[in-house]
Amino acid sequence: MPKTEKNCRWGAMHGGCTTLSFGNLLLKVMGTNxxxxxxxxxxxxxxxxxxxxxxxxxxxxxxxxxxxxxxxxxxxxxxxxxxxxxxxxxxxxxxxxxxxxxxxxxxxxxxxxxxxxxxxxxxxxxxxxxxxxxxxxxxxxxxxxxxxxxxxxxxxxxxxxxxxxxxxxxxxxxxxxxxxxxxxxxxxxxxxxxxxxxxxxxxxxxxxxxxxxxxxxxxxxxxxxxxxxxxxxxxxxxxxxLAYFADRKKLVSKYKGNSYLPYYYISKVLRKIRSKLF
CATH class of the missing domain: 3.90.550.10 (Spore Coat Polysaccharide Biosynthesis Protein SpsA; Chain A)
Structure with missing residues (x-):
């Protein structure tokens, strides 16, 4: 099967193409829909x-x-x-x-x-x-x-x-x-x-x-x-x-997992230090 025909069929499954030209097909794929x-x-x-x-x-x-x-x-x-x-x-x-x-x-x-x-x-x-x-x-x-x-x-x-x-x-x-x-x-x-x-x-x-x-x-x-x-x-x-976002530790547990809680505490400490220095 010629390369251009094969690629055109692949393109048809992802939005179609109107020509067997490889250049036009490439533009179609790169541009998306x-x-x-x-x-x-x-x-x-x-x-x-x-x-x-x-x-x-x-x-x-x-x-x-x-x-x-x-x-x-x-x-x-x-x-x-x-x-x-x-x-x-x-x-x-x-x-x-x-x-x-x-x-x-x-x-x-x-x-x-x-x-x-x-x-x-x-x-x-x-x-x-x-x-x-x-x-x-x-x-x-x-x-x-x-x-x-x-x-x-x-x-x-x-x-x-x-x-x-x-x-x-x-x-x-x-x-x-x-x-x-x-x-x-x-x-x-x-x-x-x-x-x-x-x-x-x-x-x-x-x-x-x-x-x-x-x-x-x-x-x-x-x-x-x-x-x-x-x-x-x-x-x-x-x-x-107040119900879902005020408790920041719960946010860490929900979106990253309990194993990331130490990073939360470290980040808070670093922010306090930075605020005092600058």
């Missing part, structure tokens, strides 16, 4: 006051290889009319009943055609028009990276920094807010947000992927303007946090 660089997923519900600024912050990006997936929970205000008024083919809108923000985010994952996924709240905005370009530069430079994260500024006027985060930062400190982090879509293969959580499913998700020693890169870049008006603004008082 996901032909967009970024899928920006926006869960929304009655967001008429903020959705225009959110969408504009994406459409104004200097890097234009993206799609916007607005996953709406049957808004009763003008959210959908405002989104539709952009009349932009990059924007795809779904409006149907959901069971919360993480259900909407999962729907976005399932619809996404991008190689990289990013979740932006409907009352948030990308910090400036260079964000996607700067993130794409990192992707091009490091073929192994699966997570890229930066920082956010909040509507309260503070900057939340996540410098060089790893599993232990997620356990001892806090989660990286989803407005600061870009995920390679492979991290969602066989894994979605656990919708049993209503406030902290992204923390649960990050603990799972970082526990697997995912290759991540921190960039000292403010990625987004993050609204603290929602439930995440008071996360340490939320019953879900």
């Amino acid at each position: 996901y032909n967009i660089q970024f899928s920006v997923i926006i869960p929304s519900f009655n967001s008429a006051d903020t959705i225009a600024a959110c969408i504009e912050s994406i459409l104004s990006q200097s890097f234009q290889d993206f799609e916007i997936l607005l996953i709406d929970g049957l808004s009763t205000d003008d959210t959908l009319n405002i989104a539709q008024s952009f009349n932009n083919p990059r924007i795809r809108i779904t409006s149907e009943k959901d069971s919360g923000i993480y259900d909407a985010m999962n729907k976005g994952v399932n619809q996404a055609k991008g190689n990289w996924l990013y979740f932006l709240g409907s009352d948030d905005a990308l910090f400036d028009n260079t964000i996607l370009s700067q993130i794409n530069n990192i992707i091009v430079a490091d073929k192994l990276v699966k997570i890229i994260h930066g920082d956010v500024v909040t509507t309260a006027g503070t900057t939340e920094r996540y410098e060089n985060y790893n599993f232990w930062n997620l356990v001892i400190d806090r989660c990286i807010c989803h407005q600061a982090i870009f995920y390679h879509r492979s991290l969602f293969e066989g894994r979605l947000y656990d919708t049993r959580f209503k406030m902290a499913a992204d923390w649960d998700f990050n603990l799972k992927v970082f526990a697997d020693r995912v290759t991540s890169v921190y960039v000292p870049l403010v990625v987004a303007k993050f609204s603290t008006d929602g439930v995440s603004g008071n996360w340490m008082q939320h019953p879900e946090y």
